Amino acid sequence: MTSLSAPKPPRVTIREVARHAGVGIKTVSRVVNDEPNVAPATAARVRASIEALHWEPDAHAANLRRTTTRTRSVGLLLGSVSNPFAATMHRAIEDVAAHRDVAVFASSLDDDPEREVAAVEAFVRRKVDGLILTCVAESQDYLAELVPSEMPVVFVDREPSGYAADSVHSDNLAGAGVAARHLLSFGHRRLALLIDRRSIWTARERERGFLAALADFGVPADTATIVADLSDQDAAERAVMTLLGAPDAPTAIVSGQNLITIGAVHALRKLGRHRDVALVGFDDVELADLLEPGLTVVAQRPQEMGHAAAERLFTSLDAGQRLAAERIVIPVDLIPRGSGEIRPPRA
Numbered sequence: 001m002t003s004l005s006a007p008k009p010p011r012v013t014i015r016e017v018a019r020h021a022g023v024g025i026k027t028v029s030r031v032v033n034d035e036p037n038v039a040p041a042t043a044a045r046v047r048a049s050i051e052a053l054h055w056e057p058d059a060h061a062a063n064l065r066r067t068t069t070r071t072r073s074v075g076l077l078l079g080s081v082s083n084p085f086a087a088t089m090h091r092a093i094e095d096v097a098a099h100r101d102v103a104v105f106a107s108s109l110d111d112d113p114e115r116e117v118a119a120v121e122a123f124v125r126r127k128v129d130g131l132i133l134t135c136v137a138e139s140q141d142y143l144a145e146l147v148p149s150e151m152p153v154v155f156v157d158r159e160p161s162g163y164a165a166d167s168v169h170s171d172n173l174a175g176a177g178v179a180a181r182h183l184l185s186f187g188h189r190r191l192a193l194l195i196d197r198r199s200i201w202t203a204r205e206r207e208r209g210f211l212a213a214l215a216d217f218g219v220p221a222d223t224a225t226i227v228a229d230l231s232d233q234d235a236a237e238r239a240v241m242t243l244l245g246a247p248d249a250p251t252a253i254v255s256g257q258n259l260i261t262i263g264a265v266h267a268l269r270k271l272g273r274h275r276d277v278a279l280v281g282f283d284d285v286e287l288a289d290l291l292e293p294g295l296t297v298v299a300q301r302p303q304e305m306g307h308a309a310a311e312r313l314f315t316s317l318d319a320g321q322r323l324a325a326e327r328i329v330i331p332v333d334l335i336p337r338g339s340g341e342i343r344p345p346r347a
Contacts (some may be wrong), residue, residue, distance in 0.1 A: 236263025296340025
């Protein structure tokens, strides 16, 4: 007989305990560690929240008494380890770490703010030596209380808010501008931009770059169509099908990330429009050069990004302290293959 057990509930984080008790994360830590300077009523409220939420603080409390002993491991949080872009960064970071005999513990963010906090807490609980993080939460100020002061942190792909640390990312602003200017230079004046959620830093930056390119060409922003909140290829495919069925449909599309690009390609081919609607994707996709026409992209350099992030983290670890925060911007590359060189139809 096969016995099926109920799935485990999601692990409660220290941030949820703090929110439930109406205090800061540091206050929860002080109560767990029996530190002074916490009012008895506040401590009682925190303990009641711990009990109500069934939080297990022991591992976290032990970590707060962390010594300088190295565990030869780092925590890596990526958008999704299944995404080819993230997977390439992951491999580059692992390659740098392997030369130092350091293990990399990786987790997927899935653009969920709560998952971001839970993953960071899990890494800290396991006493990793440093963190490389892709972030999505509105602010990363929670790290000041959650991450030990000696632990170096490097953000990759996106910039943090509310927390000073190294960051390594593509030139998203310039890249989106290059994509739009490329289409505008071929005569297009009805453009569409397809992006992920605006809560994601890269989506906002790419939208800014797109709008700046329109302004440079004297094209009013209200003549362009911007479709946001496209988190996967199916949503992008539906969006393009709708766009091209409308009056004054765009003659050219800038796709804001690789999964959206794949959805756009599917829609254009289903409609038989892949030879008359121009498309430039942000980030390269597999087999892009084998399509007909080939897919024009603004390619990121995920391997270079991952390598730079890992090197920066190990530089801090070798120094034995956090270094002054540095912002490293990796260039992008326009690769014309055909789809972005389609001219608009004559009036």
